[in-house]
Amino acid sequence: MVSLEDLKALAHPAQTKIVLVVLDGLGGLTRTSDNRTELEAARTPNLDKLAAEGNLGLADPVAPGITPGSGPGHLGLFGYDPLQYRIGRGVLEAGGIDLEMTERDLAARGNFCSVDAQGLITDRRAGRIPSEVCARLTPLLEKIGIPGIELIVRPLREHRFVVLFRGDGLEEGLSETDPQDTGKPPLHVHAEMSQATRAAEVANQFVAGAKQVLSAEHPANMVLLRGFSKYPNLPKLTDIYGVRAAVIAVYPMYRGLAKLVGMQAVRTGDTVADEISALESVYGQFDFFFVHVKKTDSAGEDGNFDRKVAIIEEADAHIPRLMSLEPDVLVVTGDHSTPAPFRAHSWHPVPVLLWSQWCRPDGAAKFSERECRYGNIGRIRAAELMPLIMAHAERLTKFGA
């Protein structure tokens, strides 16, 4: 894979506009009734027209056989090898609730859990307490006193929360406290790297404090922590390619991921139509637009084949409006596959449609997994797409003389 340093050296200014539409979990599997995938079953005349003019391919988000989470799935699409650039769980959760992190912060994902009188875990999720209970408990955790440390604790859904330890000298490299089993006490945090010694002390003080402030609570009378992570200092798209990049996404986690690589979040409503409106409203202000459509993934996770088909068709219906903006490069793909028959993220490669005036035609008649297999892009790693996109946008100059 070409390094980001090399790509930065090749970057070349241009006035071109790029739109990357990510239909989350787009890739599918066939249903038995007609042997078609979700994308193949969908009526997508507008995408099909672009497929005929543009290029198709299949992208592995990480590598063959590897099922990505949303973080690696998107980092790959943004051009960052997910095996090289890793985002900690704490940071991802903070981004997922639009919680801004500073350089002095160490983030962690927390779970409320239940322990017995001996301190042994009886339920690792505290009976999945309602979100309202979680929201009542997190302020208690914020009041734990640790010298030199400010605590920011925010509730997530049910028993989950995110904590930011804000202070000096807090570095990554901590073990987690979840023993992954009941009948055991929460584990002591230890520094897996010497630089993390101070952070380990702080984390252990927090856990000890949590035990005290939650002692009268039931069933959530203790916490488990994992995914200790600093805000990653990723090279930004602007610095690499010189593009002003924007994210249009309904869900905060995807905005958070996009911000990690330097995209600016644009306000949008909840529907695909709203997202296209948002795109139109800021079209003059940016060069690169990441438009995220979540519901294809949700339908796949629910095993709802027909709903996933319907959302793909909804996205297709907005393509003419998008194309009337006259982007130089349009890419439609997914961050991973979420086949409705599989009801979960999967490892299957993701269909890719890339349209620009510089495509060698594939002769494809339909945007589908089957036709993508024969497309001109071939089968590539998702992180290799971004250089291809930038090339089609005439934003990369010649490598070597």
Added chain:
Amino acid sequence: MVSLEDLKALAHPAQTKIVLVVLDGLGGLTRTSDNRTELEAARTPNLDKLAAEGNLGLADPVAPGITPGSGPGHLGLFGYDPLQYRIGRGVLEAGGIDLEMTERDLAARGNFCSVDAQGLITDRRAGRIPSEVCARLTPLLEKIGIPGIELIVRPLREHRFVVLFRGDGLEEGLSETDPQDTGKPPLHVHAEMSQATRAAEVANQFVAGAKQVLSAEHPANMVLLRGFSKYPNLPKLTDIYGVRAAVIAVYPMYRGLAKLVGMQAVRTGDTVADEISALESVYGQFDFFFVHVKKTDSAGEDGNFDRKVAIIEEADAHIPRLMSLEPDVLVVTGDHSTPAPFRAHSWHPVPVLLWSQWCRPDGAAKFSERECRYGNIGRIRAAELMPLIMAHAERLTKFGA
């Protein structure tokens, strides 16, 4: 390529069963009479049915243009990048005769050779002495006295033998003694790394002793040594993926290779039918089964196109019996190509058939090199197959959140 450490972190317990059938040297080249490869000429209705339901692809055992030996060919299939994980010739030969190695052993491959009165080599293979002569001479070599060292010397075919130097402080990093030419004396062994100093002394003492004990022999009056190697401490399949793995192979070398990655050898008779019987007999005891069929390779090496076709057809005939075990994942492939027209191992990529319930259909009608080119697996490195297999067996969890 995803590291074994990363794969280990993703491994997830499951009750699924995986069968990997390796038809040694499966890949072929076309004959002129009908422009078909061995696999294309073979009638394989059972494999073709699986091809229609499953996925096809082409795997490069090492990399494009690289012809693998049996060691790298199999290590690749087991998921170990052969460029990273290398098996010394001595270790491979020891495994090839079921000779157990200990941690204190340094193995080497030996050749009997002929030298003249001045000690210059006149024949690097001692006229390819019969195996019986070799078997008579190796006990002489075992009696060479080296303080602190036990010698285990076993005959191989013709002029070849394997020696284990058993003792403390014997490390890898030795030069070989074969000057690759006649008219020259055997080379002195020298330590290419400082840790191998003791081993070099021992090897040179062995060579000097061999000259003495063989002085009255003709034509095998001297030895040449190469491939000095310790038993490699490879991560085991059980440790990486949590599978209990078994090898069913007629030839000891393949059992030896499989043991290197933690497989347990299962007793089997000589025919494919015997191997399937062995598979049936231990099916409840393991999760992963490597079934090795040797004779496709032998037929290829002999240039016997029709015999290779017949062995492929014989393997195909046993597929229904194998499938009646209801494996979750079945893979049929080769460790490399041995095209009968080429009469040797070759660099051509190897056809792969992967069948599971989670395949996007290829629409293939036949398991053949031609159809494999259009298959959904695409063209991958052999070492990337194992993560894909484990994914289809639902034995890998999501990478990243």
